[in-house]
Amino acid sequence: MQSYEQSLQQTREFLLDHDDYLVVSHVQPDGDAVSSTLAVGWLLSCLGKKYTMINEGPIPKRMEYLWHASEIVNMSEQELSGQYSHIICVDCADFERVGRTQRYFAEGAKILNIDHHPTNNGYGTVNLIKPDAAATAEILFDLLKVIGVEWNLEIATAIYTGLLTDTGGFRYSNTSPKVMATVSELLSLGVNGPELAENLLEEMTLPQVKVLNRALSTLQLSPEGHIAWVHVTPQDMIDCAAENEDLEGIVNYPRNIRGVEVGILFKVIHENAVKVSLRSAGKVDVAALAQTFGGGGHTRAAGAKVEAPLEQVIPLILEEVRRHL
Amino acid sequence: MQSYEQSLQQTREFLLDHDDYLVVSHVQPDGDAVSSTLAVGWLLSCLGKKYTMINEGPIPKRMEYLWHASEIVNMSEQELSGQYSHIICVDCADFERVGRTQRYFAEGAKILNIDHHPTNNGYGTVNLIKPDAAATAEILFDLLKVIGVEWNLEIATAIYTGLLTDTGGFRYSNTSPKVMATVSELLSLGVNGPELAENLLEEMTLPQVKVLNRALSTLQLSPEGHIAWVHVTPQDMIDCAAENEDLEGIVNYPRNIRGVEVGILFKVIHENAVKVSLRSAGKVDVAALAQTFGGGGHTRAAGAKVEAPLEQVIPLILEEVRRHL
Ligand SMILES: [Mn+2]
Ligand SMILES: [Mn+2]
Numbered sequence: 001m002q003s004y005e006q007s008l009q010q011t012r013e014f015l016l017d018h019d020d021y022l023v024v025s026h027v028q029p030d031g032d033a034v035s036s037t038l039a040v041g042w043l044l045s046c047l048g049k050k051y052t053m054i055n056e057g058p059i060p061k062r063m064e065y066l067w068h069a070s071e072i073v074n075m076s077e078q079e080l081s082g083q084y085s086h087i088i089c090v091d092c093a094d095f096e097r098v099g100r101t102q103r104y105f106a107e108g109a110k111i112l113n114i115d116h117h118p119t120n121n122g123y124g125t126v127n128l129i130k131p132d133a134a135a136t137a138e139i140l141f142d143l144l145k146v147i148g149v150e151w152n153l154e155i156a157t158a159i160y161t162g163l164l165t166d167t168g169g170f171r172y173s174n175t176s177p178k179v180m181a182t183v184s185e186l187l188s189l190g191v192n193g194p195e196l197a198e199n200l201l202e203e204m205t206l207p208q209v210k211v212l213n214r215a216l217s218t219l220q221l222s223p224e225g226h227i228a229w230v231h232v233t234p235q236d237m238i239d240c241a242a243e244n245e246d247l248e249g250i251v252n253y254p255r256n257i258r259g260v261e262v263g264i265l266f267k268v269i270h271e272n273a274v275k276v277s278l279r280s281a282g283k284v285d286v287a288a289l290a291q292t293f294g295g296g297g298h299t300r301a302a303g304a305k306v307e308a309p310l311e312q313v314i315p316l317i318l319e320e321v322r323r324h325l
Numbered sequence: 326m327q328s329y330e331q332s333l334q335q336t337r338e339f340l341l342d343h344d345d346y347l348v349v350s351h352v353q354p355d356g357d358a359v360s361s362t363l364a365v366g367w368l369l370s371c372l373g374k375k376y377t378m379i380n381e382g383p384i385p386k387r388m389e390y391l392w393h394a395s396e397i398v399n400m401s402e403q404e405l406s407g408q409y410s411h412i413i414c415v416d417c418a419d420f421e422r423v424g425r426t427q428r429y430f431a432e433g434a435k436i437l438n439i440d441h442h443p444t445n446n447g448y449g450t451v452n453l454i455k456p457d458a459a460a461t462a463e464i465l466f467d468l469l470k471v472i473g474v475e476w477n478l479e480i481a482t483a484i485y486t487g488l489l490t491d492t493g494g495f496r497y498s499n500t501s502p503k504v505m506a507t508v509s510e511l512l513s514l515g516v517n518g519p520e521l522a523e524n525l526l527e528e529m530t531l532p533q534v535k536v537l538n539r540a541l542s543t544l545q546l547s548p549e550g551h552i553a554w555v556h557v558t559p560q561d562m563i564d565c566a567a568e569n570e571d572l573e574g575i576v577n578y579p580r581n582i583r584g585v586e587v588g589i590l591f592k593v594i595h596e597n598a599v600k601v602s603l604r605s606a607g608k609v610d611v612a613a614l615a616q617t618f619g620g621g622g623h624t625r626a627a628g629a630k631v632e633a634p635l636e637q638v639i640p641l642i643l644e645e646v647r648r649h650l
Binding site for chain 2: 169170171172173175176177178179180181183184185187188193194197198201202203204205206209210212213216217219221225252253256257258
């Protein structure tokens with residue numbers, strides 16, 4: 001197993017030795033995916049290389065302010081003409097995550113795989129993987145330093161964005177001393193941290209606030225206060241003009257109530273199907289719990305789809321949670 | 326004007342030269358006030374000094390886990406016997422902020438004033454004031470280093486708590502490169518940042534969630550979407566078993582809606598008085614606006630009390646906001 005420093009050098013050579021790269025990230029790109037794509041683009045432009053940035057889907061509106069974000073080709077709007085022999089994949093835990101961008105990979109194309117997911121299986125010709133990095137953006141910060149490219153405010157802002165979003169605003173357990181030291185440097189370069197936090201983490205859409213209100217109106221707690229749950233119906237979604245993404249974060253409200261061990265959002269899909277989102281304060285492994293219902297996830301955040309009406313799903317799930325408490 | 330380094334040395338001497346100190350912070354202590362009180366206590370215990378920590382009111386429940394927090398005398402529960410000749414005030418912008426603890430200050434007592442508020446007028450015999458520090462805890466981090474006391478996890482946790490709470494989870498504009506570099510060091514000492522963020526910033530009480538729900542049910546937006554407001558009535562407070570502190574943060578919901586410049590919470594005190602809390606996205610100086618009604622605050626967070634019924638206060642305030650937009 002080669003060291004991180006060796007991988008950084010190999011990556012440097014891969015970037016210096018070729019021309020005309022295709023830079024891709026995963027489907028439904030998040031802050032880290034977009035930031036990392038742009039950081040690689042910046043690096044290549046500093047090296048005087050040709051490159052194209054592409055993603056299967058659109059860039060989230062909140063990230064459009066980032067340096068050259070509009071240059072990332074959105075496949076649902078635009079096609080590329082040729083194929084590429086040198087691909088740079090960022091923030092993709094496995095090869096399938098690149099989605100339909102694969103069609104632009106030439107037969108036998110060489111792949112540089114830059115990622116921080118511990119499950120990354122090293123599918124690249126060159127692999128720059130640091131499983132204890134909080135974000136792919138953190139690895140790119142190191143790479144930009146090793147190659148010695150010029151820093152500017154725009155690219156520092158992109159790297160900050162990746163770190164901010166992948167650490168949940170510096171609140172997840174991946175927020176290492178290294179993350180904070182990096183952030184300190186980025187702030188010194190003039191990054192407007194408060195504005196980014198506001199736009200990326202705090203801003204809500206009107207439908208989001210409305211559907212949160214609907215959900216909170218249904219709040220219930222178990223008698224001993226260890227389980228709290230809310231639900232949202234298709235009618236709520238219509239009345240609030242809410243999309244699925246507007247439900248993000250709602251499950252944290254029941255979960256964040258003092259004393260609650262498991263918070264649940266029941267999202268009625270139709271009269272015979274409910275999507276169940278589970279959040280744990282730590283004691284209960286909700287991934288295991290979700291698996292009982294054919295779902296999955298992480299120990300503290302998991303979900304499952306249950307084919308039954310809401311009135312049946314609620315007691316079913318509550319009983320299972322109680323068994324795990 | 327002496328330098329910060331000179332003030333640190335003067336502070337060091339004040340702490341070495343005497344014995345038996347009274348350590349006080351401001352009424353209604355926040356995270357920084359409690360953390361700073363405890364950090365001074367730790368420092369004095371390391372120096373082998375006698376000291377008593379006191380506050381006019383109780384320590385918020387969320388901070389009871391901090392090192393020796395239970396030793397901070399709560400004046401509503403306990404009286405002290407004597408008076409003290411050497412007082413250490415932390416996080417108190419002016420002398421009055423110490424509240425009723427003054428009764429334990431001996432005639433002609435010497436005061437060490439450690440604070441980060443730019444408005445601090447230097448009321449101490451010795452003043453250690455750093456207006457660009459994000460928190461008094463940041464100053465204490467420097468002081469602990471200058472004096473060279475031993476670090477332990479408990480006191481690192483206290484300092485982290487002060488920084489976390491006074492920067493709103495590293496989101497306010499006072500989140501400097503220095504704050505993040507300090508935080509990086511504290512995490513290296515083993516501080517559990519995620520757990521602190523969860524307990525101090527994310528946890529909600531049941532009354533808090535309930536009263537948030539009541540408030541959001543009243544959400545209204547101006548036609549062009551630049552002003553959003555909610556209100557809370559005395560009946561809501563009773564129904565939700567809510568205290569005033571449970572209203573904290575509610576005004577951010579209208580304020581955080583995309584496109585909104587000013588968010589407002591109207592809290593009905595009684596049928597002829599309303600407390601108005603204003604939050605600005607940046608364009609409007611709500612401090613100036615609040616002053617029009619005899620209130621005050623910061624440019625982005627201000628408030629006023631208006632002696633009129635809610636139906637009159639709402640249009641009055643909205644008109645004034647429109648004039649400022
Ligand atoms: Mn990532
Ligand atoms: Mn403070």
